[in-house]
Amino acid sequence: MSSFILTPGSVNIRFGAGSVSQLPEAVAALNKRKVFIITDPGVANAGVLSKVEKILDSAGIAHGSFTEIKPNPTTTLIDTAAKAAVAFGADCLVALGGGSSLDSSKGVALVAANPTFSSAQFNYSITPEHPAIPIIAIPTTSGTGSETNNWGVIDDPVRQCKFYVGDASTTPACAILDPELTLGLPPRPTAGTGIDALTHAIESLTSKGRTPVSAAYAHEAIKLISKSLPTAVKEGSNVEARGDMLLGAHLAGLALTLSGLGLVHGIAHSVSAHVGAAHGEALAAVLAEVMEYNSQAVAPIYATVANDMGVAADSKSAIDAVRSLADDINIRQHLSAFGVTSEMVSDIADTTLADSVTGNNPIAPSKDDVTSIIASRI
Ligand SMILES: [Fe+2]
Structure with a gap:
């Protein structure tokens, strides 16, 4: 398998088996120092989070994490994650996981940069005072393609609807596509996320x-x-x-x-x-x-x-x-x-x-x- 780095549009892509080891270079390219990881319990339990943490440790990059992202993430969950990112002093997010973690990171990145706001307000109707802190997306499933764009689909429990969170600044700065991180995905979600991707292309x-x-x-x-x-x-x-x-x-x-x-x-x-x-x-x-x-x-x-x-x-x-x-x-x-x-x-x-x-x-x-x-x- 060949590896490559390219930049279509605004997302810098690092593709290849083992490419997650390039995370410190991606952080350095953004000139950031304090990385906050947004992920879910499944990714944490599978050992993928600790693999990423070790890579950051070996490069001397400070890191924190929020590991409670759930399917169909809510504005409440995102605001809680953003508080944790602010408390840590994050200047960069790593979105590690499937669509829910990647989608959530768009809201977290905006609220972390504008802590007096709630993620429910970032529905493209306002221009935030500060741009979102930059996101490095590391997908562990092959489906949503959320690493390519600036929106996340989020539940708003107050308005009882799904809405698109994000703004012009929430497109990930970099996507690291490492197939080794997807090896543990069981057959059924592999099939489901794969059909999602095929449907995206056909539609x-x-x-x-x-x-x-x-x-x-x-x-x-x-x-x-x-x-x-x-x-x-x-x-x-x-x-x-x-x-x-x-x-x-x-x-x-x-x-x-x-x-x-x-x-x-x-x-x-x-x-x-x-x-x-x-x-x-x-x-x-x-x-x-x-x-x-x-x-x-x-x-x-x-x-x-x-x-x-x-x-x-x-x-x-x-x-x-x-x-x-x-x-x-x-x-x-x-x-x-x-x-x-x-x-x-x-x-x-x-x-x-x-x-x-x-x-x-x-x-x-x-x-x-x-x-x-x-x-x-x-
Ligand atoms: Fe889809």
């Missing part, structure tokens, strides 16, 4: 916001993910496959940051909000069916997806390949497996249509369209 290609640059990222992501996702699921210690997935998820993240997503994410967000299904599993349940629906408008684009996946270059082959990939890694289930019932379909369709992500779909769906897609997968 980016057909999004109304698609550009030639986002398409270039998305095509390379589809090639890497379709080639290596089954191996990453079935042979978790295969560093080559894990590297392809980490890079594929990152490229898909760059693509979606430029283009936006579409109806697969609209339905999956709504399903998860109603029954708490894991993001990737909810996507896998409807991805092929939404592609069938969209193919009336974007069949030529799906033909290019088929080409990327190494099957006959037509729309039907792309949809069949996506369905069989999801079946192969055992991630495609009916929505009833998450607790969705026929009585919920109308509400789930309403929430789907109200989600701004649905507005990027190549066809504006009617409620009947969404209802019939969901009902076909109960």
Whole structure:
């Protein structure tokens, strides 16, 4: 596996097996001295946190940590983490973990720089007095691509909604993509996060916001993910496959940051909000069916997806390949497996249509369209 360092846009990327050892160089490049790590208990218990702490120790860099990030992080949790970062005197954050830790770090970085504010206020409606303290993102899953952009999806328990936390200063300054840190991820979350990344790339290609640059990222992501996702699921210690997935998820993240997503994410967000299904599993349940629906408008684009996946270059082959990939890694289930019932379909369709992500779909769906897609997968 070759290693490289490059800088597309504003995120400096350090990719390669063992690249986490470059963390002190990344901190030095930012001219920072006091690093505060944002992570979750799973990463801490797996020994990944102590590995990072040892690397910082050996370089003589002071560090502290907050290890209580949970799935679906809240503004309360972020404000608590930010207080700990301020008490430590942090001048730099390391976001270490999956999407929840990376997303949370965007809010923590803003509140740590502006401690009289709450993260709930940083919803792009105000310009903070001070820019966020810089973030170095070290993902330990290959899915969200959160290391590529400046927003995090956060629960606000007061307003009882999810919102996007962040501002122009919360794009990570550096992303360290080390496949060795993803080797311990079990098959099911590997499959779910992998389908998330694949969906980001496919939806980016057909999004109304698609550009030639986002398409270039998305095509390379589809090639890497379709080639290596089954191996990453079935042979978790295969560093080559894990590297392809980490890079594929990152490229898909760059693509979606430029283009936006579409109806697969609209339905999956709504399903998860109603029954708490894991993001990737909810996507896998409807991805092929939404592609069938969209193919009336974007069949030529799906033909290019088929080409990327190494099957006959037509729309039907792309949809069949996506369905069989999801079946192969055992991630495609009916929505009833998450607790969705026929009585919920109308509400789930309403929430789907109200989600701004649905507005990027190549066809504006009617409620009947969404209802019939969901009902076909109960
Ligand atoms: Fe996603």
